[in-house]
Amino acid sequence: MNTLTVLLLLLGIHLAVSERIRPAIRSLAAQGFLLGLLPLLDSSGGGWRAAALCVATIGVKSVAIPAILTRAVSRLDIGQESESLISTKTTILLTGALTLSAFLACTRFGLSGKDQLAAAAGLTLLFSGLLTMTTRVKAVSQVIGFVVLENGIFLLGAASGSEFTLPIELGIFLDLFVAVFLMGILMFKIQRAFTHMDVRKIHMLKD
Amino acid sequence: MDFLLHMTLYIALAPLLSGVLRKTKAFLACRQGAPVWQPYADLWKLFHRGIVRSTSASWLFDLSAPVVLGGTLVLAAATPLHSREVPLPMHFVLYIYLMALPRFFQTLAGLDTGSAFGGLGASREAAVSAMAEPALLLSMCGLAHLGAADPLNMFLSGLPAETALRHPETILIAGTLFLLLLAENSRIPVDDPATHLELTMIHEAMVLDHSGVDLGMIQLASSVRLAVFSALASGVLFPKALTLPVYLALPAALLRLSLFGVLIGAVEAGTARMKLSRVASFLMVATVLAAIALALQYAG
Numbered sequence A: 001m002n003t004l005t006v007l008l009l010l011l012g013i014h015l016a017v018s019e020r021i022r023p024a025i026r027s028l029a030a031q032g033f034l035l036g037l038l039p040l041l042d043s044s045g046g047g048w049r050a051a052a053l054c055v056a057t058i059g060v061k062s063v064a065i066p067a068i069l070t071r072a073v074s075r076l077d078i079g080q081e082s083e084s085l086i087s088t089k090t091t092i093l094l095t096g097a098l099t100l101s102a103f104l105a106c107t108r109f110g111l112s113g114k115d116q117l118a119a120a121a122g123l124t125l126l127f128s129g130l131l132t133m134t135t136r137v138k139a140v141s142q143v144i145g146f147v148v149l150e151n152g153i154f155l156l157g158a159a160s161g162s163e164f165t166l167p168i169e170l171g172i173f174l175d176l177f178v179a180v181f182l183m184g185i186l187m188f189k190i191q192r193a194f195t196h197m198d199v200r201k202i203h204m205l206k207d
Numbered sequence B: 001m002d003f004l005l006h007m008t009l010y011i012a013l014a015p016l017l018s019g020v021l022r023k024t025k026a027f028l029a030c031r032q033g034a035p036v037w038q039p040y041a042d043l044w045k046l047f048h049r050g051i052v053r054s055t056s057a058s059w060l061f062d063l064s065a066p067v068v069l070g071g072t073l074v075l076a077a078a079t080p081l082h083s084r085e086v087p088l089p090m091h092f093v094l095y096i097y098l099m100a101l102p103r104f105f106q107t108l109a110g111l112d113t114g115s116a117f118g119g120l121g122a123s124r125e126a127a128v129s130a131m132a133e134p135a136l137l138l139s140m141c142g143l144a145h146l147g148a149a150d151p152l153n154m155f156l157s158g159l160p161a162e163t164a165l166r167h168p169e170t171i172l173i174a175g176t177l178f179l180l181l182l183a184e185n186s187r188i189p190v191d192d193p194a195t196h197l198e199l200t201m202i203h204e205a206m207v208l209d210h211s212g213v214d215l216g217m218i219q220l221a222s223s224v225r226l227a228v229f230s231a232l233a234s235g236v237l238f239p240k241a242l243t244l245p246v247y248l249a250l251p252a253a254l255l256r257l258s259l260f261g262v263l264i265g266a267v268e269a270g271t272a273r274m275k276l277s278r279v280a281s282f283l284m285v286a287t288v289l290a291a292i293a294l295a296l297q298y299a300g
Helices: A002-017 A021-041 A048-076 A088-106 A113-135 A139-159 A166-194 B002-028 B038-047 B059-077 B092-112 B116-147 B168-184 B212-237 B246-270 B276-299
Strands: none
Touching: A002 A021, A002 A088, A002 A113, A002 A139, A002 B168, A002 B276, A021 A048, A021 A139, A048 A139, A048 A166, A088 A113, A088 B276, A113 A139, A139 A166, B002 B038, B002 B059, B002 B212, B002 B246, B038 B212, B059 B092, B059 B212, B092 B116, B092 B212, B116 B168, B116 B276, B168 B212, B168 B246, B168 B276, B212 B246
8 A cells, every 4th residue: 555655756746847748747647547456455445446446447547548548749830848837957856855745744643654655646646747747748748747646636535534535526427538539529629729838838818 | 714705705706796797788679788797807907007107186085995995894794695694793773884995985986187177977877876765774784674683793694494485575675775776886777887988978077087907997897886785685585595505505506696697687778867957866766675674664
């Protein structure tokens, strides 16, 4: 459990600092897979519920979303670099600072042991996802940041100790899936209308 | 007796580690590659050759190679390889400074000969090691904290003997140590040890002016340094291997070092060398990982 959480955290950091899109998508798929294993390892053991949640998580976060993103990257022909508004070094420093502050904040939650670790990792993913969403230039990277943020919420929910309630989680998956699907379509539209994916240039629109 | 066994083990196994590394690299590049014992043959050859010395070199140049080898061997005496007990327990800050000592003398020797490449390599090497310092200090801090109780004793001796899986921060520390291993030993993402172009060299440019016995000593020191880092990282990953009885611990040490040889070889074969300006980001990641490992220890 602890090891799983640390691996999730490491993948999150890789996602936050990676400079290229395809490795980031691979990390995202790995993160989704590990998240899917999480309900199975929960000691309370929800039987078929946990199994269903596991299958749904892996199906959506580790297969469907990475597939959509990979397809978008190869069809849109947007190149390797996921350009950022700030330099890689600043991103690394910011990610480190955010991680440390997440750990610091979680000592006050009054959770114990592995729950505290999971909460800190979840909060870190949430922060780093937000960082990715706000600093990356290309829309694909921003979608990746959104999914990382969502993963952080999932992890935070797992740490809060309450049962995984199947309908709620499934609802979140549906939301997430639809959101990424729509963003995928939107990216095609943007590409067709402007022949580029640079979000900065859309600010210059005039009628 | 134990001291002799420890040192013999390091000196005997270190070239093997380099040999396994090069063989792995050759294998992954679909080449035959030199046999695993080639580094021993190289050392044998070098130790039977005379020294060619630059006319502008001073006594500092003559002093550097023995100091590099001696400093590295003292470092090896403080790093557990086959048991938790080391012949020379030391404080972790002293350990870090001992890591820097051979490098300092090598840098001086590189500058001393007055050749352009020596100074170029020396300045780059100093820059890389300066940037690696925070990560090194933080990960050693983490190790000392894991060992708790008595930081004056060797920091690894207090390592929890359960598997690393139960202490996730040890994985992070081992990961940091592996990144540092690549940077501190001039391995590929940071420096290419097999490059033939002096302009892109870091470590190799610095030792270009050494020859014969001096070069042999420096190469042996490099292998031992690589073995020290590998033993440290693998000791953190597999603490159980350090508590085995002696007849099992020796093969275990051999296995761990070979494993790291294969691992480093695979990394070298699979990655391209980074731009010099990106080394800072690489080492910054190592620093962040070490800081998170420390944070994990306080949170968990």
